[in-house]
Amino acid sequence: MAAVVLCVGHAVQDFVFGVHELPVAAQKHRATSFTSVGGGPAATAAVAIARLGGRARLAARLGADPVADVVTAELAGHGVDCTFVRRFAGCTSSLSAVMVDAAGERMIVNYLDPSLPRAADWLPPPRATGCGAVLADTRWPEGALAALAAARTAGLPGVLDADRPIPTDRAVLAAASHVAFSHEALAEFTGEPDPRRALEIAARGLDAWCCVTVGAQGVHVLADGRHQHLPGHRVAVVDTLGAGDVWHGAFALALAEGRAELDAVRFASAAAALKVQRAGGRAGAPTRAEVDAFIASLPE
Amino acid sequence: MAAVVLCVGHAVQDFVFGVHELPVAAQKHRATSFTSVGGGPAATAAVAIARLGGRARLAARLGADPVADVVTAELAGHGVDCTFVRRFAGCTSSLSAVMVDAAGERMIVNYLDPSLPRAADWLPPPRATGCGAVLADTRWPEGALAALAAARTAGLPGVLDADRPIPTDRAVLAAASHVAFSHEALAEFTGEPDPRRALEIAARGLDAWCCVTVGAQGVHVLADGRHQHLPGHRVAVVDTLGAGDVWHGAFALALAEGRAELDAVRFASAAAALKVQRAGGRAGAPTRAEVDAFIASLPE
Numbered sequence: 001m002a003a004v005v006l007c008v009g010h011a012v013q014d015f016v017f018g019v020h021e022l023p024v025a026a027q028k029h030r031a032t033s034f035t036s037v038g039g040g041p042a043a044t045a046a047v048a049i050a051r052l053g054g055r056a057r058l059a060a061r062l063g064a065d066p067v068a069d070v071v072t073a074e075l076a077g078h079g080v081d082c083t084f085v086r087r088f089a090g091c092t093s094s095l096s097a098v099m100v101d102a103a104g105e106r107m108i109v110n111y112l113d114p115s116l117p118r119a120a121d122w123l124p125p126p127r128a129t130g131c132g133a134v135l136a137d138t139r140w141p142e143g144a145l146a147a148l149a150a151a152r153t154a155g156l157p158g159v160l161d162a163d164r165p166i167p168t169d170r171a172v173l174a175a176a177s178h179v180a181f182s183h184e185a186l187a188e189f190t191g192e193p194d195p196r197r198a199l200e201i202a203a204r205g206l207d208a209w210c211c212v213t214v215g216a217q218g219v220h221v222l223a224d225g226r227h228q229h230l231p232g233h234r235v236a237v238v239d240t241l242g243a244g245d246v247w248h249g250a251f252a253l254a255l256a257e258g259r260a261e262l263d264a265v266r267f268a269s270a271a272a273a274l275k276v277q278r279a280g281g282r283a284g285a286p287t288r289a290e291v292d293a294f295i296a297s298l299p300e
Numbered sequence: 301m302a303a304v305v306l307c308v309g310h311a312v313q314d315f316v317f318g319v320h321e322l323p324v325a326a327q328k329h330r331a332t333s334f335t336s337v338g339g340g341p342a343a344t345a346a347v348a349i350a351r352l353g354g355r356a357r358l359a360a361r362l363g364a365d366p367v368a369d370v371v372t373a374e375l376a377g378h379g380v381d382c383t384f385v386r387r388f389a390g391c392t393s394s395l396s397a398v399m400v401d402a403a404g405e406r407m408i409v410n411y412l413d414p415s416l417p418r419a420a421d422w423l424p425p426p427r428a429t430g431c432g433a434v435l436a437d438t439r440w441p442e443g444a445l446a447a448l449a450a451a452r453t454a455g456l457p458g459v460l461d462a463d464r465p466i467p468t469d470r471a472v473l474a475a476a477s478h479v480a481f482s483h484e485a486l487a488e489f490t491g492e493p494d495p496r497r498a499l500e501i502a503a504r505g506l507d508a509w510c511c512v513t514v515g516a517q518g519v520h521v522l523a524d525g526r527h528q529h530l531p532g533h534r535v536a537v538v539d540t541l542g543a544g545d546v547w548h549g550a551f552a553l554a555l556a557e558g559r560a561e562l563d564a565v566r567f568a569s570a571a572a573a574l575k576v577q578r579a580g581g582r583a584g585a586p587t588r589a590e591v592d593a594f595i596a597s598l599p600e
Contacts, residue, residue, distance in 0.1 A: 017411055023407050026322060029407075066369060109323055
């Protein structure tokens with residue numbers, strides 16, 4: 001029986017326009033290509049989990065609009081359970097215009113409807129979903145807080161994908177049993193560019209296993225007052241889009257399967273290393289067999 | 301019985317993101333508002349015609365995708381007949397990301413799927429649609445050519461909304477019985493900034509009534525070798541979005557009703573003058589009663 005992860009947070013549709021050059025002010029520009037693709041940290045992590053053979057349930061807020069149909073159809077196509085994706089009348093689903101130039105540089109304009117209800121009282125109890133771990137992003141702090149607190153109460157791992165914006169409500173971080181910072185978010189949050197020192201600052205007062213992912217430089221872990229560093233993988237980077245989401249999905253899935261944290265980090269870093277070698281966010285997420293083969297190929 | 305206009309050309313969905321400032325290269329920007337609204341010269345002219353009490357039939361190419369549902373639902377809601385809006389499997393409906401800053405400046409990124417079939421052999425004969433005039437934009441030159449040529453054969457007015465890009469195939473202009481240039485397109489097309497002189501250059505070899513609209517400066521007409529100038533209206537401009545489309549829709553509708561060209565120009569310019577005093581493109585299109593009252597209020 002595959003392990004289940006409840007993913008709580010953001011689902012968005014990205015309208016991606018290929019352009020020769022990124023647009024400049026107040027002109028009309030012609031795109032050379034177009035694709036519509038789903039995004040959002042929690043939603044893309046859910047897709048990564050499904051690709052890795054896990055079972056992903058997504059809890060997210062959408063509007064009652066055609067974009068919501070597109071978002072859920074794509075997720076369902078990836079095998080993500082959308083039972084707890086809720087549509088709110090009168091609201092707009094989150095969406096982004098993404099302009100990508102020939103060099104792969106991205107200009108993103110995102111809209112998150114401020115009228116989407118913040119209340120998270122409709123989230124299912126983690127145990128009721130059969131999940132072995134909860135993963136939350138920071139785009140819906142009330143949802144993250146409720147789901148991570150419920151996971152803690154239930155004795156399940158609760159992973160916070162601590163990317164920008166880090167919630168101003170410190171209770172969100174405090175609720176997580178595992179906090180995985182991105183390097184940029186951690187540096188901004190603490191004002192400290194050094195990842196080890198920043199991790200110490202951020203971890204103060206938290207009852208959590210903490211780490212910060214620093215791309216190819218690997219992962220710094222701070223747990224029970226002890227630092228550890230797990231090196232990254234040297235691979236030919238094609239596209240980093242979605243790499244963080246794949247990492248978080250794989251990490252939460254490994255915890256849901258009962259694996260120890262350092263083993264989960266190795267699994268997640270291998271999954272992300274495979275992802276960055278491929279174009280596309282969700283399209284580049286690896287399978288379990290690919291991750292296992294990659295790990296088996298590494299020197300001892 | 302209301303007059304019918306067959307509108308041939310472009311229907312697009314605009315995803316409009318309100319931003320504090322227009323985005324700059326390769327960053328992530330947060331939008332403060334979002335609206336999804338239909339556009340395209342032919343489609344918005346069709347809406348203007350319906351608002352003026354005429355009957356508009358739109359012939360346009362869309363993809364077989366969710367955007368097509370949104371486009372046609374909005375048009376149908378405005379009373380536009382979409383029988384000849386055709387969806388092509390494997391194609392993407394035209395769509396734009398529009399970023400509007402606090403000062404109303406617009407950055408537009410548009411995608412028109414090059415795989416949309418260019419052939420126009422499926423367009424209905426004008427008489428079969430009961431139409432009294434044809435209006436075509438330049439975004440689908442093959443469609444414009446076929447529809448305008450068929451109108452000429454049928455002895456019906458065929459109006460070309462000659463905005464950028466002016467078709468490189470001169471046969472499109474030659475097929476029209478009425479060519480209404482925008483000032484910018486005419487200047488670019490002829491290399492001549494003076495509207496009267498540019499009109500003379502552009503009209504060479506055309507068997508057509510020609511005009512160029514110069515915003516508040518009014519309309520220059522060149523017909524049977526004679527120039528005329530109809531002054532514009534001094535109004536408080538709120539939003540010029542869609543003003544040209546309203547002008548063309550009203551002009552074609554007046555011709556379909558059997559009115560003479562100069563009368564049609566007066567009607568169209570009044571409709572456009574009302575439109576620019578209101579926010580929104582389609583939302584700002586006036587009713588017949590409003591146009592009649594505006595004309596009645598003008599000094600003799």
